[in-house]
Structures are given as structure tokens and as C-alpha cells.
Amino acid sequence: MRPQGATEEQVKLRAFPFSLGEKAKVWLYSLPSGSIVGWNELKQQFFENYFPASRTKNIRKEISGIRQFSGKSFYEYWGRFKQLVESCPHHQIPNYLLIQYFYEGLTEANRSSVDAASG
Template sequence: MKPALLNLIQNNQFVGFDHEDPYLHLHTFIELCGTVKIHQVPEDVIRMKLFPFSLLGKAKMWLNALPHQSLTRWSNIETKFLARFFPLAKINQAKSEIVTFSQKQDELISEA
């Protein structure tokens, strides 16, 4: 692996803070991994090998706590990551906020 790629990945690490967007993290991570092509090595293998470098703090602790046999495919890692850092409860909360949105009488829509 090129040190510059590892540096880019480590400059875009996901910690697991509430304000962080796990979907954006995965999008950026996959985009960075897409810059690497190794003869006869599938993209998923590259992603699986580099993903730990993209995590820090509680996100890294979460990954390290997973049973290794559960991490056999990139899609498994991706699904588990999103389930942990963007759980269904958070999705439902966002939907509820959209559905119950209301504008006050003297409030501009941009201020609501």
C-alpha cells in the first residue's frame, strides 16, 4: 500500500461521535479505496484490509470487539458498521422530526 493512501484514510477517520455521518464516512472511504488497483486483488479485500485504519476511538474499539469470523465479507462489515453507528432508532427519530415539523406564525421557513 502506498503511504499516501494510508495518510488520506487516516485523515478521514471515523470516531463514532453522534455528529458524525457514517454514510459519508463509508462513501469517502470507498472513494479513497477506489484509487488503488492491485492485480488480482478484489476491491472488497482492499476495503477490508484498509477499513481498520479509517476508524479511531470507540469506532475502532467496536471493530476490534467483533468476532473475526463475522468479518468475512465487505458487505458484512458495512452492514454492521451502519447498524452500530446509524441504528434504526436514529432513522426513526429523523423521520419523526420531519413528519412533526411545524413553522411558527412569525417565523420564516429558513429559520424554522
């Protein structure tokens, strides 16, 4: 629910500090006054500070090379995959590639089950 007359961007900017831990709040409130004028700028600054390019690159690599461990269930693998993708919200990997990476990482038995279920 959005306050009357408030834009979505204004709501995001106001709500953002409540989603942060203590260290991130200190970072946010230490930014120079007027340095952030919109949601996209805030998002970019946050990602640059908390997700350096090297970390993003490593997570993207993990996502593309994920494999289902032997003895782990389909659901455990799905949970691990989902958690990895959510750990880097700016991964910029298209959905069709996420699906492909997930599928390619399945065990042979689970890949066969998915193939059979999809026709």
C-alpha cells in the same frame, strides 16, 4: 489505485479500519474472529452498531421535512441539506425524493428562481 489481484471488496475491508476513530476501532477489533466474511456484513454490523434504527428514522424524518430558514441563502440551505443526507449514508431515500424534499423546503422566492431556471 488497487493492488494487483485484489478485489474491490478486499480493498474496502483492508482500508475500513483506517477510516475509523478510536472507539469504532475498538468495536471493530472486538468482533469475534471470523464473524465478518464480507464487505456487506461489515457494513451492516457497523450501521447496526452506530446507526440504530431510531437514529436512522429520525434523520430520514429530518431529511423529508427540511426547510430553508428565513434569511439563509440558497447555498447555506444546500450545505445543510447535503450535510444531513451525508450524515446517514444508508438512508435509502431515492434521488428523486431527495430532490423533491430539497425543492419543497426552499423559500418561496428560491423556489420561484429554481422554477424559472429550469424552464
